[in-house]
């Protein structure tokens with residue numbers, strides 16, 4: 172089989188290597204990673220690393236003993252790729268490959284023309300953690316998953332938090348506008364000041380002036396406006412790298428013996444910037460390289476921790492034309508079911524793991540939304556699902572009660588809302 176070169180030592184690269192070793196791959200594996208640190212995990216960076224004093228969330232034991240055939244090259248950057256010669260130029264010289272796995276992830280996007288910082292790496296997290304302890308406030312541009320997590324962590328350490336987004340509610344792209352209203356309430360209840368449907372115009376004298384005229388302290392100005400796949404080094408490779416490395420459903424890029432996994436990869440034209448997707452893709456590619464049976468990619472799954480709420484999502488909300496938001500179980504957890512043409516395509520729950528994970532099969536087979544809503548209601552302590560005409564604000568008050576877990580069990584109440592989904 173020859174030498175497999177993995178470029179990028181994040182979760183996708185590391186899990187590809189581990190997957191190869193587990194499948195008995197004994198040929199040489201060379202791992203090239205730009206960062207100087209041991210491979211580490213990113214999700215804790217906006218959570219316990221920021222509001223606590225967690226150490227580097229290492230992905231491997233300190234001695235990096237993964238397999239005797241694995242060579243690690245931290246602090247080495249791939250600069251270009253020649254798919255005809257099957258070699259890449261790195262900051263340390265030319266490396267030839269028989270099989271190449273591109274796992275270079277993504278970098279934080281910045282708002283052009285504004286000063287400020289980002290959160291993508293361990294170094295970013297240490298910097299932000301240190302500054303949060305020296306200041307009293309933070310303004311976060313972008314109320315997506317990472318912006319919201321930083322808002323939660325920063326308020327946990329006592330900072331005054333301003334969260335700014337051009338959309339009308341936080342996490343709209345992740346959960347859709349209806350459930351995003353619930354997310355707004357969650358952050359407001361914790362003292363976060365939301366500045367919605369606006370953006371930062373300029374930073375003057377240590378303050379950020381917003382487009383609506385509001386002024387926010389910019390002691391720390393965090394750009395949390397998404398990520399850009401790390402494909403600059405592939406510019407002359409001939410690979411299609413428009414919004415990620417284009418691959419088929421097995422991670423094969425458009426050149427012989429080249430695969431891509433994780434945040435940098437657009438499998439079937441879609442990038443899933445989620446930790447679990449990176450792991451699932453690594454498993455598929457490791458199986459493909461070793462010629463073993465390839466199991467189907469599981470449904471996309473993501474999670475997010477904000478305050479004491481664990482958000483979890485399975486499936487997709489893309490293309491959904493209906494969303495039904497309900498309360499589930501004795502603690503009244505909020506759950507949203509998303510449908511396309513009456514078929515369940517995704518579910519998002521707030522601290523409702525059992526409900527979310529329990530619907531994976533129904534999403535996979537595209538079960539009838541109506542039937543799922545009824546059966547789903549049966550999961551509640553008090554049986555039966557009722558569609559009703561409550562307003563979204565009434566729904567949100569259920570959420571507040573549910574978070575305390577104080578209310579007695581009650582039937583699932585499903586609100587049928589038009590899925591006003593954002594154009595991303």
Ligand SMILES: Cc1cc2nc3c(=O)[nH]c(=O)nc-3n(C[C@H](O)[C@H](O)[C@H](O)COP(=O)(O)OP(=O)(O)OC[C@H]3O[C@@H](n4cnc5c(N)ncnc54)[C@H](O)[C@@H]3O)c2cc1C
Pocket residue numbers: 178179180181182183184203204205206212213214215216217247248249250274275276277278290291292317401404432433434435443444445446447449472473474475476
């Ligand atoms: C702060 C934060 C919190 C997150 N929280 C969650 C969460 O709660 N839930 C969830 O599902 N997902 C979360 N994610 C997303 C998740 O961490 C990513 O989906 C995952 O890290 C992707 O892994 P990856 O290996 O593809 O890319 P990365 O983790 O980006 O790793 C890629 C590596 O490749 C290196 N590299 C880049 N270019 C080169 C080059 N030219 N040569 C050599 N090396 C290179 C990079 O330095 C990096 O180390 C979070 C992300 C961040 C940043």
